[in-house]
Amino acid sequence: MSSCHFSSETFGYLRYFSYLCNVILKDSQTLKNKGYITKYSWLLFPNKWPLLREKQSLLPLACLLLAIIFCTPALAGTSGKKKYSGGKYYIYRYTLKDKQGSPYSIEHPGRWLSHKSVERRKRQGLSVDSTDLPVSSRYLRQIEKTSSETAKRSSKRSAEWLIVGTSRWNNTVLVRSNDTAIFRGIATLPFVAKAERVWESPDSIPKMLKQTYHDKFSAWDSIKGVTYGNGKEQIEMVGGHRLHNIGMKGKGMTIAVLDGGFQNANAIPAIQHMNIVGAKDFVYPNSPYFYQETDHGTKVLSAMAANEPEVLIGTAPEARYWLLRCEDQQTEQPVEEDYWAMAAEFADSVGADIISSSLGYNDYDGDSAYYHQRDLDGKTALISRTASMLAKKGIVLVNSAGNSGMGPWKKIAFPADANDILTVGALNQEKKNAPFSGVGPTQDGRVKPDVMALGSPASLISGRGTIIRDMGTSFSTPIVTGLVACLWQALPDKTALEIIDLVRQTSSSYKKPDNIYGYGIPNFWKAYMIGRME
Numbered sequence: 001m002s003s004c005h006f007s008s009e010t011f012g013y014l015r016y017f018s019y020l021c022n023v024i025l026k027d028s029q030t031l032k033n034k035g036y037i038t039k040y041s042w043l044l045f046p047n048k049w050p051l052l053r054e055k056q057s058l059l060p061l062a063c064l065l066l067a068i069i070f071c072t073p074a075l076a077g078t079s080g081k082k083k084y085s086g087g088k089y090y091i092y093r094y095t096l097k098d099k100q101g102s103p104y105s106i107e108h109p110g111r112w113l114s115h116k117s118v119e120r121r122k123r124q125g126l127s128v129d130s131t132d133l134p135v136s137s138r139y140l141r142q143i144e145k146t147s148s149e150t151a152k153r154s155s156k157r158s159a160e161w162l163i164v165g166t167s168r169w170n171n172t173v174l175v176r177s178n179d180t181a182i183f184r185g186i187a188t189l190p191f192v193a194k195a196e197r198v199w200e201s202p203d204s205i206p207k208m209l210k211q212t213y214h215d216k217f218s219a220w221d222s223i224k225g226v227t228y229g230n231g232k233e234q235i236e237m238v239g240g241h242r243l244h245n246i247g248m249k250g251k252g253m254t255i256a257v258l259d260g261g262f263q264n265a266n267a268i269p270a271i272q273h274m275n276i277v278g279a280k281d282f283v284y285p286n287s288p289y290f291y292q293e294t295d296h297g298t299k300v301l302s303a304m305a306a307n308e309p310e311v312l313i314g315t316a317p318e319a320r321y322w323l324l325r326c327e328d329q330q331t332e333q334p335v336e337e338d339y340w341a342m343a344a345e346f347a348d349s350v351g352a353d354i355i356s357s358s359l360g361y362n363d364y365d366g367d368s369a370y371y372h373q374r375d376l377d378g379k380t381a382l383i384s385r386t387a388s389m390l391a392k393k394g395i396v397l398v399n400s401a402g403n404s405g406m407g408p409w410k411k412i413a414f415p416a417d418a419n420d421i422l423t424v425g426a427l428n429q430e431k432k433n434a435p436f437s438g439v440g441p442t443q444d445g446r447v448k449p450d451v452m453a454l455g456s457p458a459s460l461i462s463g464r465g466t467i468i469r470d471m472g473t474s475f476s477t478p479i480v481t482g483l484v485a486c487l488w489q490a491l492p493d494k495t496a497l498e499i500i501d502l503v504r505q506t507s508s509s510y511k512k513p514d515n516i517y518g519y520g521i522p523n524f525w526k527a528y529m530i531g532r533m534e
Helices: 007-026 028-034 050-054 056-075 115-123 137-153 180-187 232-236 240-245 296-305 335-349 382-393 473-490 496-505 524-531
Strands: 078-083 090-096 161-167 172-177 192-200 204-208 254-259 276-281 320-325 354-357 396-400 422-428 451-456 458-461 467-470
Touching: 090 180, 090 335, 137 161, 137 172, 137 180, 161 335, 172 180, 172 335, 180 192, 192 335, 232 240, 232 451, 232 458, 232 473, 240 473, 240 524, 254 296, 254 335, 254 473, 296 320, 296 458, 296 473, 320 335, 335 354, 335 382, 354 473, 382 396, 382 496, 396 473, 396 496, 422 473, 422 496, 451 458, 451 473, 458 473, 473 496, 473 524, 496 524
Parallel strands: 254 320, 254 354, 276 320, 354 396, 396 422, 422 451
Antiparallel strands: 078 204, 090 172, 090 192, 161 172, 458 467
């Protein structure tokens, strides 16, 4: 599934539009009370649409107009298709048997891990192990030599190859080439355990258009006298405002945001006020327009990092943020799991405490049967194996459950099935399960999702710099992520595993979990009160 707008979200939007249209016909005051006010609010009142009250037949038109209005930001940045340039290329994933010949040793992790990363492990009593060692440089040189020699012998004049990336934790190498002979040659090397094609160049890709943004919020974006502005409901639902009241707003914590794009995050004034310490692109080739990709990550970031009183205050406005792009918007292929793993390892290496991932996968272009529900065991998918390692590296992963609840898959996506993470589903404003929210359990019987938060809809800042309401587990996830940072700030002696358990144990349905709500709605104030006594 794509990170931006999954097919199941469409059904959620239609329900939303239907509700709004009925309100237009019946009671505009209900609309005001519900808070469904946008810059297009004039469309939502009967006195502006006199014919609508008189002619019920115009309801489909109203629904269509609302769909256009609310979906336009989602479609921003793309306009039709264009031919993929460069000819036919492939990427193969090679899993190596060991790490012999590495110049590094686990006795000196500071040679490739940051001081903060090493200290995070020490603080939690975690040791560096062989999975932390970089891929063998000797093996990489042999792959390069074999590729070069094969290219020279190839009958294909334009034979090219490139090592795209590596994964320390999975001991894998990604190689890109337009010559299948090169892939076959690498596969015969004695240290290669497995070879798998994970990407094929598409025939066409979406055209990208530069998106403009607003340099200030509109008057109707603010809620006078309400400190949290549009974010009040989503933080109060999980008890996060009480942590903020005692000064716990994420200060000193580092959150890595793994996503598909952060449109205009380098330009929108409200984003510039956030504590963004760096950004990196893991998708090959790196985007020449990093900040013009999808605004999905911009919206995710805003749920945590926004700090605009009476407009939107996020759940961790004082935390530090890394923006890591690992979702390829042009295609949907298994290599994105490798990009995700590379981003997670980078987050570890720079000392991130928490990863917020609003990404999930269960089928790919041209291969809808790549995964089956029996694979939801936390270890079959490469992305899930990687995610399952994070807590043992001292990092809390908060990942979206996925939006397949109304589709044929229905269940959580990968890596939401991982062990020792917090998987987040979506609630509506009545604290009921959003129908698109993926359900559990995992194949091995673990409760999923872990917790639930408001995601139908959540208040966010779009890539155009405006306040919007959007639906998806993608947006309930960062609400929880930010408060995990606040909780950990308040309880710095806890380990990643202890923080995860504390959030579960203080959720509303901990004693009677199920496969729809998991352990229920977290109560971060209760988690803090109990955690400080332990």
